[in-house]
Amino acid sequence: MTMKRTLLFLTFLPALWLTVAAQPASTGPMPVAAPDLLLDARRAAYLARAQETLQWYVDSIKPDNPATFNAGQIAAKLALRQDAAQVSARVVEIMKGPQSQDMFWMFPWTAISFLGRDQLTPEAKAAIRDAWRTYFPMRGDTENHWAMYYTSLYLMTELYPDDPASSWFNGKSSAENRAEARDYLLHWMDLATTIGQGEFNPTHYIGEYAIPMLYLTTWARDPEMRIRGHMKLDWIFADLAENSLDGMLRGPNARTDDTSVIQRWFALATYFNWQCFGNTAPPPGYGGFGIYFAVAAANYEVPEVIHRIATDRGHDYLQKDLKRTRRRWRYSDVLVAPVYKTNYMRRDYAVGSCQGGLIDPIQSHVWDVTWAVPDPRGVHNTMFSAHPYSSSQVMQTYFTEFPDHMIELLASQGKPSYDVPDKILGGSPFEKVFQDLDTVIALYDIPAGTRFPRINGYFSKDLVNVTEDKSGWIFAQGGNTYLAYRPLAAYHWEHLLGYKQVTSTSGYKWERVDRGEQGDKLLVSPHLKNGTIVQAASVSEFKDFAAFQAAIRALPLEFSLEPVPVVKMKSLRGQEIVFAYDAAPKVNGKKIDYSKWKLFEGPHLNAEKGSRRLAITHGRLERVLDFNTLTITDRVKPE
């Protein structure tokens, strides 16, 4: 079925990971953010990281095993300008076989075509070119698919600008394909810069946007497309920098997965933080797709203002963004719905959320508190709750499929958690969330008869001092962060079972793994009217853990669950919050009006809805990306 399309991070990665012994940056000590922000030092470190990725790929080739010499290794060798004859021969060999993987095929071979312009033999170039005639890649059904598909098609038809329709897989000429690709890419950029990014803050799919935009920046002949690619790449990385805590992209995420949602570091997004900012270790295999950024990374320079946003956690900040959902084909009043996203960032932790509901049918993550740790590898440094929602009709809202097979196939396609009661990934139409700074209230009003009538609260194996207080609060500490979690209905504890892939010849199979008391815990609250309140604070704000607990206990809190959940409380930050499931939240008596939400609003990113213009700011540094005038304007604001 057409739904899923994840791929390949998870598919590529284990194979790659096993092929070579170690990655210098991934397995070594955690990098220390360089204090030197001067251009030459940042640039040298950035290029060295790209070089490391390229070399690791080259080193992964085993001479006696052609299966280890594929598109990633070919691209790496071409980027390093090594062994053109050997690379050409391998290209010819690969092109003799059947091609597959659709747009995931298109962008690597686009990169290889450009990198190999002056290196590949005529036979190798012809073999690749002919594959664009004989192999029909599907366009896909998500924005990330289309970004890859149309960027690749645009660039390849610029590389071969006058070829006839008979020479392309879809029977359209170079000129026709180029015009269609350009039209779509402009349409997509217009959407993203006026009503918000779809598939926002994805832990893996960021690569499927960043890599195509890098390729536009690098290889587009049309200067307009080149600058558009550059501006969109800046836009994506500014958003990544703003939302990452020490190199970990945290929630909310339009799309993530069962692993990344709890081990926040384990994501392709981490590769981009490492590559661009050097403030974390890269994931195994450089995230699988990192190689395809690395091959052209030298053609992009991370703006200093974005670098500073990514690495400076010296000041707390609150950022509010407008994003949008995936397309809803049916059973919805709107084609896309707005997503109101809040991001509160501090040195020790970050709190993020959107308003709840359904963003993407299968992989969204609505809210969390994520804390900083010295080394995030293997650490589950996050806390949240979720309603495990599963619905064929909702799947049909987003996918153009018949109802009955989708859930079953999801599991066999590598998304085992969609229809399990203990799932922690995904949104629910019966969850509403409000965040004020580092307080999150999630309310649930689940109709009777709903599959999985329970709330799952995620309690990491890496929490310490988990204390069930008689006040009803559960206190805990993660890193230098104190946490207070308040379930609004009775609960019990379960072990959160993991997923272990098992050998199978018919799709993805798995078994559940119980790690016992050493594993994560699930707070299970099997009540339809429900809620969760979480507050966070830095350890440094209190004399000790007991003082934090006392402060929380002392705060006024009233709640009721009938007829709908309602919370009235005072937060640690002194805010009077009223949040009812069926009404707009109020802070200090003032109603939150989402209709006034801007595209970006905060100390670092600012854009009006519909403006096509983003101002990226850090201190006195400012970069303005203006898609109306296609200009990038840097300035240093006067003191």
Next chain:
Amino acid sequence: MITSTPLPRLGLGLAAGLLGFLLAGTVSVAATHDLYLCGAFNNGSRVMGSKDGSSNGVFVRTAPGTFSHVGLNYPLAISATFDPRDPRVFYVACLSGVLRTLDGGATWRLVTGWDETEVKSIAVDPQEPDTVYAGLPDGLVVSRDRGKTWQRAERGLPERGKYTQVVQADRVKRGRVLIGCETGIYLTEDAAKTWRRVLATQETVDDIQQSPHDPKVWLSVTQSAGALISRDGGLTWQKIAGVPSEKALYNVAFDARNAQRLAIASWTYGLLASEDGGMTWTPRVTGLPEKSRVWRTAIDPDNGDLYVAVFGQGLFVSSDFGLTWRPGGMEGSSIQTFTFVPKSGR
């Protein structure tokens, strides 16, 4: 246009060798139709970006139980139709848009642009074959020039609620088309200049078919409203008693040789058959690999053989209208559509 394996029975001026192949592969002496299928062999191949070496897309029957892949290798081909004046002109609705061949499958072109995606159904107006309708997840487009250009044609359709699963052109009245949407059945009588709703549903209408015996009789099956019949050309609809409606019904088929025989495919109920014009229905699943998961059904207009496509398991055929079944080829495949193309005129 990419060169590909031609649709063997669509090409005019066939070479002698090809003609010999066609004659040798004749399904039955009396066969007057070729059977084309849209299908895929590996469900995994329907996942974007997956590795797959199998051939998928359009297949043609070359002998009983034997099918050959023709045209492009495309895993998500959903629906196919042809120009009755010139069966070299063939249209395939697929994930990427509408594929068209004008030369019997030797070359193909994706004739739609980026704004038409995930096409669910395609229909040629038999009375005006330059006009082609394509049902989309966000409405409908029409081409008046055999697929060269396309225009939105949604006046009268709701702004939301026009997810279009099926398009059927009336075979006797020019410009008359019924479409099955998420909010019901809509009718145009002016070639999609305007639409009006003739049946309201809560969920998607999955299939609409016109009787080959009486053009005023139409059947539809739905996701949650059961099966319905219209005896006035689709203007009014009545629920068919005896067909369950709790779960989705996927498609419905008439027997062109016997007006009493009807079949419905359902993931949940399997194959439902009627041999009394729809008065009573019985499951006919004994001998199938599973009692359910029937994705599509069709009845061969030449001999009345009943086909079912079981999801991921290929085709099964019955010559006694479902009492017994035998494998029908395409083992391991999932079939999206059966298209019977008359041999006449070629």
